[in-house]
Amino acid sequence: MTIFKTFLKVLNKCKAPIIIYTVFLIFFGGFNIKTSDNSMSFVADKPDILIVNEDKDNKITNNLINYIEKNSNKIEIEDNEEARNDALFYRDVNYIIYIPANYGEDFLKGVNPEIKIKSTGDYQASLAEMMLERYIKVANIYNDTYSLEDDIIEKVNDTLSKETNIEITSKLDTAKLDKASFYYNFTNYCILAGCIYVICLILSSFKNENISKRTIVSSINYKEYNMKLLISNTLFSIILWMFYVLLSFVLVGDIMFTAHGVIYIINSFIFTLCAVTIAFLIGNLMRNKDAINGIVNVIALGSSFLCGAFVPADILPDSVLKIAHILPSYWYIKTNEMVKTLEEFNFETLKPIVINMGVIVLFSILFITITNIVSSKKRKKN
Amino acid sequence: MKNVIEVKNLTKEYKKLKAVDNLTFDVYEGEILGLLGPNGSGKSTTINCILSLLNFSDGSIKIFGKEMKPNAYDLKREIGVVFQDVAIFDELSVYDNIDYFCGLYIKDKEARKSCIEDAIALVGLEDFKKFYPKQLSGGLLRRLNIACGIAHKPKLIFLDEPTVAVDPQSRNNILDGIEKLRNNGATIVYTTHYMEEVEILCDRVIILDKGKIIASGTTDELKELAKIEEKVSVEVKDLDEKYIEDIKDLDNVEDVDYSNGLLLITYKKGKNNLVELMDYLKKESIKYNKIFSERPTLNDVFLELTGKELRD
Ligand SMILES: Nc1ncnc2c1ncn2[C@@H]1O[C@H](COP(=O)(O)OP(=O)(O)O)[C@@H](O)[C@H]1O
Ligand SMILES: [Mg+2]
Numbered sequence: 163m164t165i166f167k168t169f170l171k172v173l174n175k176c177k178a179p180i181i182i183y184t185v186f187l188i189f190f191g192g193f194n195i196k197t198s199d200n201s202m203s204f205v206a207d208k209p210d211i212l213i214v215n216e217d218k219d220n221k222i223t224n225n226l227i228n229y230i231e232k233n234s235n236k237i238e239i240e241d242n243e244e245a246r247n248d249a250l251f252y253r254d255v256n257y258i259i260y261i262p263a264n265y266g267e268d269f270l271k272g273v274n275p276e277i278k279i280k281s282t283g284d285y286q287a288s289l290a291e292m293m294l295e296r297y298i299k300v301a302n303i304y305n306d307t308y309s310l311e312d313d314i315i316e317k318v319n320d321t322l323s324k325e326t327n328i329e330i331t332s333k334l335d336t337a338k339l340d341k342a343s344f345y346y347n348f349t350n351y352c353i354l355a356g357c358i359y360v361i362c363l364i365l366s367s368f369k370n371e372n373i374s375k376r377t378i379v380s381s382i383n384y385k386e387y388n389m390k391l392l393i394s395n396t397l398f399s400i401i402l403w404m405f406y407v408l409l410s411f412v413l414v415g416d417i418m419f420t421a422h423g424v425i426y427i428i429n430s431f432i433f434t435l436c437a438v439t440i441a442f443l444i445g446n447l448m449r450n451k452d453a454i455n456g457i458v459n460v461i462a463l464g465s466s467f468l469c470g471a472f473v474p475a476d477i478l479p480d481s482v483l484k485i486a487h488i489l490p491s492y493w494y495i496k497t498n499e500m501v502k503t504l505e506e507f508n509f510e511t512l513k514p515i516v517i518n519m520g521v522i523v524l525f526s527i528l529f530i531t532i533t534n535i536v537s538s539k540k541r542k543k544n
Numbered sequence: 545m546k547n548v549i550e551v552k553n554l555t556k557e558y559k560k561l562k563a564v565d566n567l568t569f570d571v572y573e574g575e576i577l578g579l580l581g582p583n584g585s586g587k588s589t590t591i592n593c594i595l596s597l598l599n600f601s602d603g604s605i606k607i608f609g610k611e612m613k614p615n616a617y618d619l620k621r622e623i624g625v626v627f628q629d630v631a632i633f634d635e636l637s638v639y640d641n642i643d644y645f646c647g648l649y650i651k652d653k654e655a656r657k658s659c660i661e662d663a664i665a666l667v668g669l670e671d672f673k674k675f676y677p678k679q680l681s682g683g684l685l686r687r688l689n690i691a692c693g694i695a696h697k698p699k700l701i702f703l704d705e706p707t708v709a710v711d712p713q714s715r716n717n718i719l720d721g722i723e724k725l726r727n728n729g730a731t732i733v734y735t736t737h738y739m740e741e742v743e744i745l746c747d748r749v750i751i752l753d754k755g756k757i758i759a760s761g762t763t764d765e766l767k768e769l770a771k772i773e774e775k776v777s778v779e780v781k782d783l784d785e786k787y788i789e790d791i792k793d794l795d796n797v798e799d800v801d802y803s804n805g806l807l808l809i810t811y812k813k814g815k816n817n818l819v820e821l822m823d824y825l826k827k828e829s830i831k832y833n834k835i836f837s838e839r840p841t842l843n844d845v846f847l848e849l850t851g852k853e854l855r856d
C-alpha cells in the first residue's frame with residue numbers, strides 16, 4: 163500500500179503534462195469532429211469506377227453506364243487488362259465493371275446476363291457494388307412489368323433518382339467513422355506520451371540508484387517491490403486508456419456502441435499495453451528526469467507524424483511509410499484506418515486486423531525481452 | 545561485551561584494485577565505532593559489503609550472530625542505513641519521505657506515525673515537515689536523509705559520511721542526534737574522514753588506508769601510537785638564533801621551528817614540558833604574547849603510520 167500511495171503522490175506532482183496531452187486530444191479531436199460534419203465527405207466518397215464496355219451501342223447499356231458515371235468518378239485507363247490490374251492495385255480505381263457483349267439485348271430477353279467485376283474490396287468499392295446491384299434490381303423489376311425499352315429506362319431512372327442519395331450513405335456512417343478513426347489515431351500520441359512520461363518519471367524516482375540502495379537494504383522483499391511497481395504502472399496505464407475510451411464515447415458518439423467501436427477499443431487496449439512495454443524499456447535505459455520530456459516528444463510526436471496519426475497516411479511519401487513499419491504505431495493506426503472502411507465482419511475481413519494486432523503483441527514481447535537483457539546487464543555490473 | 549557485527553577476512557576486489565583488503569574486526573553492542581580514513585580508503589565499500597549490497601571476493605560477515613545475506617530480511621529489519629549520497633524523493637514532502645522509507649519496515653500506520661515524529665524531532669526538522677526537498681538547504685537535506693534511514697528505530701545503524709559538505713550548525717545537530725541514538729541503545733558504525741568528529745563522537749576507531757586496517761582502538765590508545773606527546777606554540781617577536789639553539793637542548797624537545805613570529809616546539813613523551821619552557825623564557829626575560837599547548841591529533845597518528853596527511 164505504501165508503494166501505491168507514494169506512486170500516486172509522485173504522479174500528483176507531475177499531473178500538468180498529462181492534462182496538457184489530454185487537452186490537446188480534446189481540442190484537436192473535437193475541432194476535427196466539428197469540421198468534418200459537411201458534404202465534403204460525401205463528394206470524396208464517390209467511388210472511382212472504370213467501365214469496360216464490350217456491348218455495342220445499345221440504349222439499355224448506355225443507360226446503365228450513364229447512371230454509374232453520374233454517381234462515380236469516371237476513370238480512364240489504358241485498354242489492356244494489365245493496366246487495369248495495376249490501377250486496382252494502386253487504388254487509382256476502386257471498381258471495374260465489365261459489361262459483356264449483347265448485354266442490352268440479353269437483358270430485354272430476360273436472360274439476366276452476368277456482369278463481371280473486379281474490386282479493391284474497400285469501402286469505396288462496396289459503394290460501387292451497392293450502386294450496381296441496386297440498378298440491376300430495379301431494372302429487373304421494371305423489365306418484368308414493362309416491355310418497351312424506353313418505358314423501362316424512364317421508370318428505372320425515375321425510381322433511382324428518388325433513392326440514390328439516401329441509400330448510398332446509409333450502410334456505413336462514414337462521417338462518424340472518420341471521426342472515430344481520427345480520434346483513435348490521435349490517441350497514439352496521447353497514450354504513448356502519457357505512458358512514457360509517467361512510467362519513466364516513476365521509474366526515475368523509485369529506481370534512482372541511491373533510492374534503490376536504500377530499498378534493497380530495507381526489510382522489504384525486492385522482487386515483491388518490483389512487482390508492485392509494475393502493477394501500479396500498468397494499472398495507471400489502463401486507467402489512462404479507459405479515460406480515453408470514455409472520452410471517445412463523448413466526442414465521437416453512438417458509433418462507439420457498434421462493432422466498429424469495439425474494434426477501436428480492443429485495438430487501443432493492445433496498443434496501450436505495448437506502450438507500457440516501450441515505457442519500461444526507456445525507463446530502464448535512462449534515469450534522467452530532465453531528459454524525459456525530450457524523449458516523450460521524440461517518440462510520441464515522431465511516431466505520430468511518421469505513421470500518419472495527425473495527417474492521413476496516404477499523403478506521406480512511400481519512403482516514410484516504409485520506415486514507419488518498424489514502429490508499433492504504424493500497425494495501430496493501420497488498423498484504425500481499416501476499421502473505418504470495414505463493411506462486413508467475417509473471418510476474411512477481420513483477418514488483416516487480427517494480424518496487425520498480432521504484430522503489436524510481437525513488438526511488446528520484443529520490448530520486454532530487451533528490457534530484461536538491459537536490466538540483467540546492469541545488475542551484473544555491480 | 546556482545547558482538548553485534550563480526551567481520552572476518554573481508555576482501556573486495558575490483559578488477560585490479562583491492563578496495564577492501566582482508567579486514568577483520570568486531571562491533572560491540574552499544575558503541576559508536578568510527579571508520580576513519582581518507583577518500584578512497586574503502587569505507588563505503590566495507591559498509592556496502594556488510595549490508596550485502598556488494599558481492600565480496602572473500603571473507604564472512606555475521607550480524608547479531610547470524611550470517612548476513614541479501615534475503616536475511618529479519619536482520620535487515622533491525623538495521624538502519626544512511627548512505628553517503630542523499631537518497632530521497634524530490635516529489636515527496638519531508639514528512640512523506642520519512643513515512644515512505646519507514647513504511648518499508650513498519651506496515652502499521654499508527655506505529656509508524658510516532659516513529660516519524662521521533663525521527664523529525666531527532667534531526668530538528670519540526671518546522672519543515674511540509675517542505676519539499678527543493679526548498680531545503682544542503683544541511684537540512686542531510687538531516688532529512690538521516691531521518692529517513694533511522695525512523696524505524698533500528699538496533700544497528702550505519703552512517704556513511706553524513707556530515708560531508710554540511711554547515712556547522714547542521715553538523716552539530718547531526719553529531720548530537722547520533723549521540724542520542726546511541727544513548728537510546730543503538731549500536732552505530734560511523735564513517736568519516738574528519739578526525740575531529742571521531743574524537744568527539746566515537747568510542748572506538750578503526751583507521752583505514754588503501755583498504756587495510758592500519759590501527760584501531762580508543763582515541764587515547766591511538767594517540768599513544770604517535771611518538772610526539774604535545775605541540776607547543778609561542779607567539780614571540782624577533783627571537784635570537786641563540787635562544788632557539790638553547791630551547792632545542794631542553795628536555796624531551798624533538799623539533800623546534802621559528803617563522804613569522806611563531807615558535808613551534810614538538811615534544812617527545814615526557815612530563816612538565818610546558819613548565820620548563822616557561823621557566824626558561826622567564827629566566828632569559830623573553831617577552832611573549834600567547835602560549836598554547838596541543839595534544840597530538842589523529843592526523844599525527846596517521847602521519848606517523850603512513851607518512852602522509854589524513855586529508856589530501
Ligand atoms: N564500482 C567500482 N569499480 C571500481 N572501483 C571502485 C568502485 N567503487 C569504488 N571503487 C574504488 O574502491 C576504492 C574504495 O572506495 P570507497 O569505498 O568508496 O572509499 P571511501 O568510501 O573510503 O571514500 C576507491 O579506490 C574506489 O576508486
Ligand atoms: Mg565513501
